[in-house]
Every structure is written in C-alpha cells, then in structure tokens.
Amino acid sequence: MTPEPRSPDAPAGTRDYAEWLFAQECRFVAAAASIPALPPADLDEVAFAGRSNVGKSSLINALTRRRALARVSGTPGRTQEIVFFELAGRLRLVDLPGYGYAAAPKAKIASWNDLIDAYLSGRPNLRRVYLLVDSRHGLKPADRLVMAALDRSAVVYQIVLTKCDKLGSDVAQAQAEIGGDAAAHPAAHPEVLATSATKGHGIEALRAAIAFLGAEPEGRGEAAGGAG
Ligand SMILES: Nc1nc2c(ncn2[C@@H]2O[C@H](COP(=O)(O)OP(=O)(O)OP(=O)(O)O)[C@@H](O)[C@H]2O)c(=O)[nH]1
Numbered sequence: 001m002t003p004e005p006r007s008p009d010a011p012a013g014t015r016d017y018a019e020w021l022f023a024q025e026c027r028f029v030a031a032a033a034s035i036p037a038l039p040p041a042d043l044d045e046v047a048f049a050g051r052s053n054v055g056k057s058s059l060i061n062a063l064t065r066r067r068a069l070a071r072v073s074g075t076p077g078r079t080q081e082i083v084f085f086e087l088a089g090r091l092r093l094v095d096l097p098g099y100g101y102a103a104a105p106k107a108k109i110a111s112w113n114d115l116i117d118a119y120l121s122g123r124p125n126l127r128r129v130y131l132l133v134d135s136r137h138g139l140k141p142a143d144r145l146v147m148a149a150l151d152r153s154a155v156v157y158q159i160v161l162t163k164c165d166k167l168g169s170d171v172a173q174a175q176a177e178i179g180g181d182a183a184a185h186p187a188a189h190p191e192v193l194a195t196s197a198t199k200g201h202g203i204e205a206l207r208a209a210i211a212f213l214g215a216e217p218e219g220r221g222e223a224a225g226g227a228g
C-alpha cells in the first residue's frame with residue numbers, strides 16, 4: 001500500500017512534497033525540433049542534458065516511476081528533439097537531445113547544437129540544468145563545452161553521474177573528482193549527485209533536489225530576496 005502523508009501542501013523543500021510531486025500524473029506536452037515550436041515559457045522547467053546515450057531518458061523514467069514515458073534507446077542520438085513532460089501541472093521535465101554523437105550527419109549536429117544552445121541560453125523559466133555524465137567515463141570535451149556555455153549564460157547546473165551500478169565501489173571517488181572540476185565553474189552546483197536509473201540509487205535524492213527548486217523564490221513571479 002502507498003503511504004499517505006505525501007501532500008501537495010507540504011512545503012516544497014520536504015521529502016513529503018517531493019514524493020507527492022513525483023507520484024503525480026506526468027504527461028507529454030511537446031517535442032520541439034525548433035525554437036518556435038517550444039511550448040510557452042509559463043511554467044518552471046528543469047532540463048536534463050548530456051552526451052548521447054548517457055541515460056537522460058532513463059533517468060526521467062526512473063524519477064517519474066514510468067517505464068516508457070521518455071523513450072529509451074539502444075541507438076545513441078535517438079532523442080533528437082527537445083521533449084517536454086509536465087508533472088502535476090507544476091513543473092516541466094525537459095529531455096534534451098544528446099550531444100557528442102559522432103556518427104550523426106554534420107548538418108544535423110549543427111542544427112541540434114543551435115537548438116540546444118538557444119534553449120539553454122534564452123529560456124527564462126529554466127530553473128536548473130542537470131548535466132548527466134556517465135560515471136565510468138567522466139567529463140568529456142563536449143561536456144566541458146556545455147559547462148562553459150552554461151557558465152556564460154548563468155544557468156545553474158548540477159552534475160549527475162549516471163549508470164553508477166556499473167561503476168562498483170568507486171562512486172565516491174568519481175563524485176569527488178568531478179566535484180573538484182565543478183568547483184572551478186561559477187554556475188555549477190558544487191555537489192555531484194550519483195544515480196543509477198536501473199537500480200534506483202540516488203533517485204529519491206534527485207527528486208528531493210528538483211522539488212526543492214519550487215521552494216526557492218527566484219523565477220516565481222515575485223521579487224526574490226526579502227525574507228518575509
Ligand atoms: N546499467 C545501466 N544502464 C543504463 C542506466 N541508464 C540508462 N542505461 C542504458 O543506457 C542506454 C541509453 O539510455 P537512454 O536513457 O536512452 O540515454 P539518453 O541519454 O536518453 O540517450 P539519447 O537520447 O540517445 O541521447 C540504454 O541502453 C539504457 O538502458 C543505468 O542507470 N544503468
């Protein structure tokens with residue numbers, strides 16, 4: 001039986017709220033292949049970015065306890081559009097096309113990059129980017145380019161290690177190493193999260209982190225800054 005205390009009225013920073021939020025209906029809103037096709041910027045968004053095949057779609061499915069909400073693929077570069085899901089009518093989860101897929105046609109890579117760049121640098125309701133990094137591979141040149149671009153556009157981002165079930169016992173070490181890298185980036189959150197979409201590791205913590213964004217006043221249509 002599902003425990004009951006979860007509540008939409010629990011404060012946004014609490015686990016109760018996070019568990020309630022991610023147990024709600026999550027529906028597909030739009031798949032955009034161009035900037036004009038983006039849905040209106042009228043709801044907070046958190047986006048999942050990362051190299052092709054890093055596990056973005058799998059992580060969204062794990063967070064929302066769906067098997068196939070976001071399409072998971074054995075073929076790298078499968079998600080070619082920006083895909084929007086709306087959770088409880090309160091928050092959008094955004095599945096970005098993977099980058100760094102070398103076998104894609106050049107023209108296609110250029111248009112993906114333009115679309116992602118435009119989205120990441122010009123989306124006023126984008127609250128945070130989760131930058132997914134394969135725990136076995138660490139930061140690649142393409143990741144560093146994206147980090148630099150996010151620093152420039154002052155979009156706060158947090159690194160999330162994926163596929164930690166395949167890493168064995170070195171997870172803490174990988175977190176520490178990449179955390180050291182992140183510390184040099186002004187827009188990067190200092191804490192590196194470790195997850196496994198298949199084993200569920202770190203998923204609850206990520207839900208809590210995402211739900212917590214709703215507790216912060218910035219971007220909520222009210223002036224940030226004054227307490228009370
Ligand atoms: N072992 C393991 N495999 C995973 C995990 N997450 C994803 N995978 C596998 O990695 C592959 C790619 O996963 P996706 O979720 O499609 O990755 P993606 O980043 O959305 O890929 P693109 O949309 O193509 O950029 C699939 O075969 C998944 O089953 C994980 O936590 N552990």
Ligand SMILES: [Mg+2]
Pocket residue numbers: 056057058071072073078079095
């Ligand atoms: Mg995908």
